[in-house]
Amino acid sequence: MDSAAERVAALLLAFGRRGTTGDHSVSDLARAVGRERSQVSRMLQALGRGGLVEQDSHTKRYRLSWNMLVLAAGAGDSSLLRAARPVLRALVARTGEVALLSVQRGNRSLTVLREESNQSLRAGGWVGRSSPLHCTASGRALLFDTDDDLVAELVAADLTTPMSGLSAPRTIEEVLERLRIERDRGYSMASEEVEIGLTSVGVPLRTPDGELVGVINVSGPTSRMINRLDDAARRLHGAATAIEGTLGRMLS
Template sequence: MQTSAERVAALLLAFGEGGAGSSHRVSDLARIVGRERSQVSRMLHALERGGLVEQDPETRSYRLGWSLLVLAAGAGDAALLRAARPVLRNAVARTGEVALLSVQRGNRSLTVLREESAQSLRAGGWVGRSSPMHCTASGRALLFDSDDDLVAALTADDLLAPAHGLAAPRDLNELLDRLHAERERGHTVASEEVEIGLTSVGVPVRGPAGDLIAVVNISGPTSRLVTRVDEVARRLRAAASGLEAALAQPHRASPSGTTRTSSAPAQPGLTPDGRAT
């Protein structure tokens, strides 16, 4: 059973569905979090009094409040998010599909950045959504540096109670076989695993010290992506390399006193946003 704090956290994370700055009706939020509309309405009123959400007086829909957005601006790895945004935008432009950046939080893959595509039919996680590691492209890519014992520990709970697509790994042996093959290829593919009709491709991103810090991911309807996996994986490898090059750049002070990344590419042949030169 969820605690009160967990229910509030789930409600705030639900605002990530639909993209940053989006508004939601009470009924939509209730559906997302799986709660009664009256319960969600009471929580929203309390959050509004605290300045964490705001209600539009005309539409009666809710959006995140400025107080929460200011707090969020200082959260996470600002350098990673700043460098990743143009990389994801370029990946969207080249593939036509949603691009995401995910990091590991405990035994989950957490989406921290999303760039939309122009396609009318789109798929993929929203910012703030956490997903199991065994049956998602981002999750398995985050496991690339984990030994088999750690993989078992991180995925044990989800493998014991699977509730995912028909193609998800059914046990640890199947997961390890899939993960070992994906390590050799350098990218992961999860098709019809976490959600029927969804295919995702993931490539790990490494920090300047060589440690695995994030995953870039392209997600879309299986009908569009399943025949383009090799092409998408190639685009994502270029995107990951571009992001790694941007993160390796020394930071210098700008005239305003903030820091910024040098515009000169550190890796020959790639710009910091993953485009070939």
């Protein structure tokens, strides 16, 4: 039998697995964790009193609180976060678009750092958000070193529920073909695959011994990004080199 702490952990993790919106109904969360709606409602009320989730007064839906997002921003590999933050800020200043750092967690791309300017499109991943691997620039870049069999295993569940009307790949063959192209050119690109009007470009980050530890990407309106893909990739490669150099010095 799982403990109360394990039940709370499962509920909090469910916020990162549910679709593309940050707000969730009690019923949706109950289905996600396989528990009674009344039990989940009581847990959410307790988490709300503790400042970990908040409820919209109009829709009655729940979202993670800023306290949780701040905790997420400080979690994980602090060396990677410290190395990336100033470089992403400079990248935002040069591109005017949102810049993000993501890492792989199971079959998801998890956003751990986000920088934006006042002119940035307020879209793309927020800190603590997880996204599918097969239809995001960060996700596919995280798969650059993954063999085809494991790619198929990681994306299989998401391919069974394709997002209608978007440009996401619908079969494992399409995923692998996009990966082959993106590996060859050195960057991933997802245009309107996960969100209409949004285009993202991603580049892997590696340790000095070549291990892929994360991805940085820039996201912006398709109308602005679609004719700037090569420039965005060039800037991302420069940013990745700077982050990797700092990370190497931190780890030496």
